Amino acid sequence: MESKVNILIVDDEEIVRESLASWLGEDGYEVAAAENGARALERLPERDWNLAMVDLKMPGMDGIQLMDEIRKTRPETIVIIMTAYATVDTAVQAMKKGAYDYIVKPFNPEDLSMTIRKIIEHQKLVKENLYLRKELKKQYRLHDMVSKNHKMIEIFDLVKTVAKSNSIVLVQGESGTGKELLSRAIHMESPRKDEPFVSVSCAALTENLLESELFGYEKGAFTGADQARSGKMELAKDGTLFLDEIGDISLKLQMDLLRVIEQREFRRVGGTQLIPITSRIIAATNRDLKKAIEEGKFREDLYYRLNVISIHIPPLRERKEDIPLLVEHFLDRFNIEMGKNVDGVAESAMRLLMEHDWPGNARELRNVIERAMVVTKGRMILDADLSLPRPSGVPGAPDSRGKSLAEMEKEHIRQVLQENRWNIIRSAHILGIDRVTLYNKIRKYELKKEPVLNT
Numbered sequence: 001m002e003s004k005v006n007i008l009i010v011d012d013e014e015i016v017r018e019s020l021a022s023w024l025g026e027d028g029y030e031v032a033a034a035e036n037g038a039r040a041l042e043r044l045p046e047r048d049w050n051l052a053m054v055d056l057k058m059p060g061m062d063g064i065q066l067m068d069e070i071r072k073t074r075p076e077t078i079v080i081i082m083t084a085y086a087t088v089d090t091a092v093q094a095m096k097k098g099a100y101d102y103i104v105k106p107f108n109p110e111d112l113s114m115t116i117r118k119i120i121e122h123q124k125l126v127k128e129n130l131y132l133r134k135e136l137k138k139q140y141r142l143h144d145m146v147s148k149n150h151k152m153i154e155i156f157d158l159v160k161t162v163a164k165s166n167s168i169v170l171v172q173g174e175s176g177t178g179k180e181l182l183s184r185a186i187h188m189e190s191p192r193k194d195e196p197f198v199s200v201s202c203a204a205l206t207e208n209l210l211e212s213e214l215f216g217y218e219k220g221a222f223t224g225a226d227q228a229r230s231g232k233m234e235l236a237k238d239g240t241l242f243l244d245e246i247g248d249i250s251l252k253l254q255m256d257l258l259r260v261i262e263q264r265e266f267r268r269v270g271g272t273q274l275i276p277i278t279s280r281i282i283a284a285t286n287r288d289l290k291k292a293i294e295e296g297k298f299r300e301d302l303y304y305r306l307n308v309i310s311i312h313i314p315p316l317r318e319r320k321e322d323i324p325l326l327v328e329h330f331l332d333r334f335n336i337e338m339g340k341n342v343d344g345v346a347e348s349a350m351r352l353l354m355e356h357d358w359p360g361n362a363r364e365l366r367n368v369i370e371r372a373m374v375v376t377k378g379r380m381i382l383d384a385d386l387s388l389p390r391p392s393g394v395p396g397a398p399d400s401r402g403k404s405l406a407e408m409e410k411e412h413i414r415q416v417l418q419e420n421r422w423n424i425i426r427s428a429h430i431l432g433i434d435r436v437t438l439y440n441k442i443r444k445y446e447l448k449k450e451p452v453l454n455t
C-alpha cells in the first residue's frame with residue numbers, strides 16, 4: 001500500500017484553509033492547516049510533509065520567510081506559494097528562493113487537483129531516482145573511481161585482493177585512464193593506508209635529478225649538495241611508492257632500479273650505507289612497454305620484475321557505458337566545488353558525449369564537464385556548453401546562417417525551456433512574453449519536453 005501524502009496548508013483566511021482542505025481531502029490527501037507561520041512551524045515536526053502550500057501575504061511571518069524556515073528544517077518538503085497578488089515578480093522572487101511553483105487565488109478546484117497531482121508524482125520520481133542513483137554509486141565505486149564496465153569491475157575486485165599483498169604492481173593504460181587513481185585505491189585498500197603514498201613522476205626529471213629524487217643523497221655527493229637529503233624511497237617508509245611514467249626512465253636508471261628492487265635495499269647518492277626498502281612499489285606507464293622492449297628502450301628483465309601483477313586499464317572509448325556514470329560523478333563533484341546546482345546533461349548533449357572518441361580518456365571528459373559547468377547558464381548542460389569537435393550532420397547550437405526568423409525563434413524557445421526544465425513561468429519571464437503566448441508558441445512549434453539523462 002502506498003504511503004499517505006501529507007499536505008500542510010498555511011493561510012490566514014479561514015475560507016481558504018477550509019476549501020483547500022476539503023478539496024484536497026476529497027483527492028485522498030492527508031491535509032492539515034495552520035493559520036500563520038508560527039503555527040505552521042509548530043506543526044512541522046508532526047509528520048513528513050510532502051507539500052506545504054503557503055500564502056504569500058500573512059500578518060507576522062510572510063510566506064517567503066516561512067518558506068526559508070521550512071527549507072532549513074525540512075528540505076525535502078516542496079513549498080508552493082499561494083498569492084492573490086499575481087505578479088510575475090513576486091513569483092519569480094519566491095521561486096529563486098526555492099519555491100517549487102506558485103498558484104494564483106482564487107483557485108479552480110480542477111486545475112488545483114491537477115497541479116498537486118503532478119507535483120506529487122514528480123516528487124515521487126525524484127525520490128526514486130535519488131534512490132537508484134545511490135544504489136548505482138554503491139555498486140560501481142572504488143574510492144574515487146567509478147565504472148560499470150565488466151573489465152573495470154574485475155579490476156576493482158582484483159585491487160582488493162592485490163592490496164593485501166606486497167607484490168609490485170604494474171598499471172598500464174593510456175593517458176587519463178585513471179592509473180594514478182587506481183594506484184591510490186590500491187594503497188587505500190591495503191594495510192599501509194595510514195602510511196604515506198609517495199609519488200615520483202619519472203618523466204619530469206633528468207636522469208641525475210631523478211636518481212637523487214628517488215634515492216636521496218649524502219652531503220657533498222655533488223656540487224650543490226650541502227646537506228644530506230632522503231629520497232622518495234625513504235620518505236615512503238612503510239607506505240606505497242608510486243613510480244609514475246616508469247616507461248620514460250633512462251636505461252642506466254632502469255639497471256639501478258632493477259638491482260634495488262631485486263635486493264630490496266639501496267644507497268643514497270654518494271653514500272655507502274645500505275638502506276632497506278620497506279615500502280610497496282606500484283609502477284605506472286602509458287607507454288607500450290612490450291614495444292619499448294623491442295625497440296631496445298626498456299629492459300626486459302626490469303619489465304618482468306615490475307610485471308608481477310599487471311593491470312591494464314581499458315581506454316574510455318572501449319567502455320562508453322561509463323560515460324554517463326563519469327558525467328554524473330563529475331557533476332556531483334563540481335557542484336560541490338563550484339557551489340553550483342547543475343542537475344544533469346540534456347539528452348542531445350549526452351549523445352554528443354557518447355559519440356566522442358575521448359583520446360584523453362576520463363581526464364578529458366572531466367575537463368569538458370568542468371568547463372561546461374562554468375559556462376552553462378541553466379541547470380542543464382546543453383550541446384552548446386560542450387567544447388567538443390562536433391561530428392558532421394549533428395545539429396548544434398543556434399547558427400543563424402540560412403535560417404528563418406521562425407526557426408531561430410523556435411530554437412531559442414526550445415533552449416530556454418530546456419535550461420529552465422520547462423518551468424513555464426520562469427521561461428516566459430526570461431523570454432519576456434506572457435505564459436499564454438509561450439503556450440501558443442510551444443503548440444505552434446510542436447516543442448516537446450526532452451528527457452534528461454542523469455545516470
Ligand SMILES: Nc1ncnc2c1ncn2[C@@H]1O[C@H](COP(=O)(O)OP(=O)(O)OP(=O)(O)O)[C@@H](O)[C@H]1O
Pocket residue numbers: 144145146147173174175176177178179180181182285286326329362363364366
Ligand atoms: N574511473 C574513474 N572514475 C572517476 N574519475 C576518473 C576515473 N578515471 C579517471 N578519472 C579522472 O581522470 C583524472 C585522471 O586520472 P589519472 O591521473 O589517474 O590518469 P592517468 O592514467 O594517471 O593519466 P596519465 O597517464 O596522463 O598520468 C582523475 O583525476 C580523475 O578525475
Ligand SMILES: [Mg+2]
Pocket residue numbers: 179180244
Ligand atoms: Mg598519471
